[in-house]
Amino acid sequence: MSSYHIIGDIHGHADKLEKLLAHLGYENSNGVYQHTHAKVVFLGDFIDRGGQHRRVIEIVRSMVDQGHALALMGNHEFNAVCYHTLHPETADPLRPHSEKNTLQHEAFLKEYALRDAETQEVIEWFKKLPLYLEVKGAVDGSLLFRAVHACWNQEIIERTPQILTNKEIIEASEEGSQLYEDIEVLLKGPEIPLPEGESFEDKDNTVRHNIRIKWWATTRNSTYRDVGMVPEDIVLPDTRIDSVENDFVYPADEPPVFFGHYWLSGEPRVIRNNLACLDYSAGKGGSLVAYHWDGGKRDVRELQNSEFSYVA
Numbered sequence: 067m068s069s070y071h072i073i074g075d076i077h078g079h080a081d082k083l084e085k086l087l088a089h090l091g092y093e094n095s096n097g098v099y100q101h102t103h104a105k106v107v108f109l110g111d112f113i114d115r116g117g118q119h120r121r122v123i124e125i126v127r128s129m130v131d132q133g134h135a136l137a138l139m140g141n142h143e144f145n146a147v148c149y150h151t152l153h154p155e156t157a158d159p160l161r162p163h164s165e166k167n168t169l170q171h172e173a174f175l176k177e178y179a180l181r182d183a184e185t186q187e188v189i190e191w192f193k194k195l196p197l198y199l200e201v202k203g204a205v206d207g208s209l210l211f212r213a214v215h216a217c218w219n220q221e222i223i224e225r226t227p228q229i230l231t232n233k234e235i236i237e238a239s240e241e242g243s244q245l246y247e248d249i250e251v252l253l254k255g256p257e258i259p260l261p262e263g264e265s266f267e268d269k270d271n272t273v274r275h276n277i278r279i280k281w282w283a284t285t286r287n288s289t290y291r292d293v294g295m296v297p298e299d300i301v302l303p304d305t306r307i308d309s310v311e312n313d314f315v316y317p318a319d320e321p322p323v324f325f326g327h328y329w330l331s332g333e334p335r336v337i338r339n340n341l342a343c344l345d346y347s348a349g350k351g352g353s354l355v356a357y358h359w360d361g362g363k364r365d366v367r368e369l370q371n372s373e374f375s376y377v378a
Contacts, residue, residue: 068103068203068204068360068361069103069104069105069358069359069360069361070104070105070106070107070201070211070358070359070361071090071101071104071105071106071107071356071357071358071359071375072106072107072109072213072324072342072344072356072357072359073086073106073107073108073109073344073354073355073356074109074326074343074344074345074346074348074354074355074356075109075110075111075140075326075327075344075345075348075349076108076111076112076116076122076126076348076349076354077111077112077113077114077115077116077142077348077349077350078112078113078114078115078116078117078118078119078122078173078174078349079115079116079118079122079348079349079354080116080118080121080122080125081118082348082353082354082377082378083122083125083354084099084125085354085377086354086356086375086376086377087099087106087125089375089377090104090356090358090375091104092106092134097128098128098129098132098134099125099128099129099134100129100132100134101134104358105129105133105134105135105136106129106134106135106136106356107135107136107137107138107199107201107213107324108126108135108136108137108138109138109140109213109214109215109324109325109326109327109344109345110137110138110139110140110141110142110143110195110215110253110326110327111140111141111142111143111215111326111327111345111349112126112137112140112142112143113142113143113146113173113174114142114146114170114171114173114174114349115173115349115350116173116349117173117176117177119173119174119177119178120177120178123188123191127191136199136201136213137195138195138196138197138198138199138213138214138215139192139195139196139197139215139253140215140253140326140327141215141216141253141254141327143192143195144192144238144249144253145161145167145170145171146171146174146189146192147160147189147192147193147235148160148161148235148239149161149163149167149171150180150181150185150186150189151189151235151236153236154236160235160236160239161239193229193230193232193235194229195229196228196229197214197215197226197227197228197229197230197249197252197253198212198213198214198218198223198226198228198252199212199213199214200212201213203361209321210321210359210361211321211322211323211324211359212321212322212323212324213323213324213325214252214323214325215252215253215325215326215327216251216252216253216254216255216325216326216327216328217251217252217254217255217256217281217314217325218316218323218325219251219252219256219281219313219314221313222248222251222252223252225244225248226245226248226249226252253327254278254327255278255279255281255295255327255328256278256279256281256314257276257277257278257279258276258277258279258307259275259276260274260275260276260277260290260302260303261290261303261305264302264303266296266297266300268297269297277290277294277295277296277302278294278295278296279293279294279295279314280293280294280295280328281293281314281316282316282337282338282341282343283337284307284314284315285315286315287306288306288307289302289303289304289305289306289307290302290303290304290305290307291303291304293307295328316340316341318338318339318340319340320340321340321367322340322341322342322359322367322369323340323341323342324342324343324344324357324359325341325342325343325344325345326343326344326345327343327345328343328345329345329346329347329349329350329352330343330345330346330347331346331347331352332346334346334353334355334357334371334374334376335371335374336369336370336371338369339367339368339369340367340368340369341369342357342369344356344357346376352378353376353377353378354376354377355374355375355376356374356375356376357369357373357374357375358373358374358375359373360373
């Protein structure tokens with residue numbers, strides 16, 4: 067297979083997914099969407115927000131099971147695993163059933179009830195989803211491209227299992243563990259501390275001393291204002307980030323990386339020659355976006371704006 071369609075965050079919107087698959091040339095044959103010479107790479111976040119979770123999961127699972135797609139774990143799948151999994155010693159859920167966490171998961175729970183056998187079967191499928199992918203050529207095994215839900219960091223990738231065991235899921239749910247911190251980066255993106263004495267209040271009036279950063283935009287001379295992801299009314303300091311905190315630069319000569327997670331808007335565009343985000347806010351009224359990676363074209367490592375497709 068030399069042609070792939072990488073699809074961003076779906077968030078329970080099966081109507082957009084089926085519309086996009088049809089637009090890309092996939093046909094529903096015996097209940098499975100398939101293409102004559104391409105397959106899909108799904109970047110995770112299949113659930114929460116929309117009201118068509120069951121259909122989304124049916125479509126994605128059938129494509130993966132029949133070899134027509136690959137699928138990654140997103141932070142919402144990981145959160146769901148922890149929400150529905152009890153610690154073997156305390157019998158408490160790995161993700162507390164707080165008002166905030168339950169509200170975030172409410173749309174999924176409306177279709178998959180807590181502790182229902184069918185729900186647990188879906189959770190078991192979520193557990194088998196890899197955290198990252200390196201897609202290689204079928205003929206020579208060369209590395210074609212990489213995919214991750216939120217952030218590719220080579221050092222973290224090298225020490226993190228591609229698929230978590232039950233024991234590792236428990237460890238990854240324990241704040242302060244190395245695996246917890248690594249999963250936070252891969253599935254949510256990196257955070258860095260603000261300079262001493264700096265903070266801001268988020269939309270929930272919580273005082274924040276750390277900021278999520280645009281890891282794809284970091285350079286060796288980035289400032290907090292350059293790369294911080296905060297509400298528009300927050301003015302970050304225009305001071306340079308310490309180099310030790312600025313290790314998320316992805317080399318321009320490495321294979322392309324596709325990721326989702328960041329709720330972008332507007333016309334889909336390549337971030338850099340080898341970086342593309344595929345999340346354009348399908349979960350809250352935006353477009354569901356795909357990128358066509360065609361191994362038959364020259365200079366395929368140079369990503370092109372013309373290869374995006376999307377549906378509203």
